[in-house]
Amino acid sequence: MTEATPAAHAAPAAPAARSLASELLNPHDLPLALYSVAELRAIEADAMAGLPPHTLMARAGHAAARFLREQIAHDNAAAATATVWVAAGHGNNGGDALVLAAELQRAGIAVEVCMPVEVKPDDARWALAEARAAGVAITAAPPASFERYGWLVDGMFGIGLARPLEGIFASLAHSLSQRARQGRVLALDVPSGLDSDTGNAVGAGAAVRATHTVTFIGAKPGLFMASGRDLAGIVTLAPIDVEHVTSAARTAVQLNAPALFARFLPARDFSTNKGSFGSLAVVGGDTGMCGAPILAARAALHTGAGKIHVALLGAGAPPYDPPHPELMLHPVDDLPLDKMDALAIGCGMGNRERASQVLNDVLALDVPKLLDADALNLLAVDASLAARVAARGAQGDPCVLTPHPLEAARLLGCDAPAVQRDRLAAARALTARFASVIVLKGTGTVIAAPDGRFAVNPTGNAALATGGTGDVLGGIIGALLAQRLPPYEAALAGVYLHGLAADTLTAQGDGPAGLTAGELAPMVRKLLNRMFYSG
Missing domain, CATH: 3.40.50.10260 (YjeF N-terminal domain)
Structure with missing residues (x-):
């Protein structure tokens, strides 16, 4: 309890115990309020x-x-x-x-x-x-x-x-x-x-x-x-x-839990088809970096989007993904991005002028967007791109930004320790600056919306401390955007399932040491079906 000032009066007798005085709650899967x-x-x-x-x-x-x-x-x-x-x-x-x-x-x-x-x-x-x-x-x-x-x-x-x-x-x-x-x-x-x-x-x-x-x-x-x-x-x-x-009611911050996003997941009726679950384009992959967008696209495939495209900026990319030929790989100029239901932008995108131009072009599109990795670094160094993101959010079309602490620091003009000293404050500052849904990754990932809603995610562990897991998260959230979840709820669901996949795999002995990013997506699929579509 609070280290408060001494009470003004005291009584010799012990208060009677109430029936609920010793109630104990396991926070697992409860959207508890988190109080300052x-x-x-x-x-x-x-x-x-x-x-x-x-x-x-x-x-x-x-x-x-x-x-x-x-x-x-x-x-x-x-x-x-x-x-x-x-x-x-x-x-x-x-x-x-x-x-x-x-x-x-x-x-x-x-x-x-x-x-x-x-x-x-x-x-x-x-x-x-x-x-x-x-x-x-x-x-x-x-x-x-x-x-x-x-x-x-x-x-x-x-x-x-x-x-x-x-x-x-x-x-x-x-x-x-x-x-x-x-x-x-x-x-x-x-x-x-x-x-x-x-x-x-x-x-x-x-x-x-x-x-x-x-x-x-x-x-x-x-x-x-x-x-x-x-x-x-x-x-x-x-x-x-x-x-x-x-x-x-008394706090804007909650513990992330399925109750916050489950009702936004699409029904899987017999009469649905691939169009019912949207088309996602993963945009990135400069020369020599096509692995990141393909990893994100595989995660999107396992998260239930109807069609997954990979729009590659660089040369030398494979014509298709052998483990998952369902993915459609294209040069970025050959894919009509305005026809997509959602875009996930930035994985392996690089920082060349070509990347900046592609980002500038996609920000003009009236399509839900997730910005990750190199897209965030471009925002950090180009005030005009950052202003465009903020303007879209102010008009009611918020992007989803998924920075890790160092990327967040670049976006805020500070250093990573400053971000980590108060993660809620950093997320709040990012939502204010970019009018976007923020996913501040790390232990207790913070999900923040421009309207003041905040959540702290309880799932995930050290198994996620390996290369590519951020790309997987971007693909998961992108797939949920393509399935027409609102940006905040797509972020909540993606972060929760991503972390729970790591927890489940670790419980099975596949982590925390040595778990690879590519192992997460099949477990996300299993959890998604077991938790929300098994009835």
């Missing part, structure tokens, strides 16, 4: 105004204790009887940890608390009294070794941390992170040291690497992007009976 620290502070203030003192802290501690009890119940005999060790900070996050410890102690689970600095806020002081009354062992110093403990709990700092961890707390963060490599570490609300808005370590300092996180009230964007995905581990949401937070 400022939004969470407002929600907490609203909720606390109508509740008895200590209620939210009691609910948070109960929810975390329930999570641990359920996990311990499934452990083997040795692990189930091992002591739980809890690190408690001096703010409200420490109070949550003390409630958890008291409840475990009362449930007969051995627990020890390390509290280097005694808690200060009134709510946390109440929690400390509860822990002492329950007989919890509390010390100021950590043990020399964590070997004899089962679960370790990080309850040092929550979302209110404004400066890097230091001193004993930085040391504990390091020790917990080391233990996470061979044991189990539960973080309460967020891993201590993590900026829950950005997914980066606060002040580039230390942060706890947990195996599991139980986050309270609402989900946070930083748990799903940048370093946050590695630091948070498996995330569980405990709404703690603040019902309205499952709605996106």
Whole structure:
């Protein structure tokens, strides 16, 4: 919970547990709202105004204790009887940890608390009294070794941390992170040291690497992007009976999920034909670089577009694609691009004057467009091309731009670290500059629309850190545009399926090391049919 100022009053009795106080939600496939620290502070203030003192802290501690009890119940005999060790900070996050410890102690689970600095806020002081009354062992110093403990709990700092961890707390963060490599570490609300808005370590300092996180009230964007995905581990949401937070009404940012795009996918009726699912042209492939657009085109084929063309700029391209002769390869001047239902532009396009001219020509066409790779680099160096993209978006015809952080930096005139410091802000700046749907690729890909909608994608893993996976994503989104999905929903669906394909292949043992970009497309096809067309 928020490291807030002390409560104005305190009560000696523990609040009664509510029926939903320990509800635990798996974020998988849920379009959860993702709340900033400022939004969470407002929600907490609203909720606390109508509740008895200590209620939210009691609910948070109960929810975390329930999570641990359920996990311990499934452990083997040795692990189930091992002591739980809890690190408690001096703010409200420490109070949550003390409630958890008291409840475990009362449930007969051995627990020890390390509290280097005694808690200060009134709510946390109440929690400390509860822990002492329950007989919890509390010390100021950590043990020399964590070997004899089962679960370790990080309850040092929550979302209110404004400066890097230091001193004993930085040391504990390091020790917990080391233990996470061979044991189990539960973080309460967020891993201590993590900026829950950005997914980066606060002040580039230390942060706890947990195996599991139980986050309270609402989900946070930083748990799903940048370093946050590695630091948070498996995330569980405990709404703690603040019902309205499952709605996106108070935030523009959501967790990407099928519910956001499924209804836009075309029906596959018996009476349909290839024309029902659109024609896509993948435009790119300067001399010696035809592999990238062909890779994108293969992905589009597996994503269900009716007809796939490859419009090549360079010389020396093959006359057809032997593994997929369904693809139609053309010199770019021989293909009527204005007759296509969508265009995916930029894969292997190069940066010669010819590429700039082709991009200038296609921007004039009244066809949905995705711009990737070299097309983005051309926008970054040619203000007139960038202005044309922005003008089309302002007229209600937004392109889809799919930059990785370095490409985004070029488009914004900054460097990649600046983009990564606040990915939501960078995506917001790109939508404003280009009036386009932005797919800012990376851990926790951000999808942003000019109308203010934002999503953070939860799928994907290190298997995607290999050449060509961006081309595959461009082909997938291009195919969905050809099937007449609106640009934002096409981007949501493409990013989600692309990442889920990597997750599924990794679960099968085909990743994360050594997975090739070309392996993604057949899995995207399988997922698309299994999830949306199997009924």
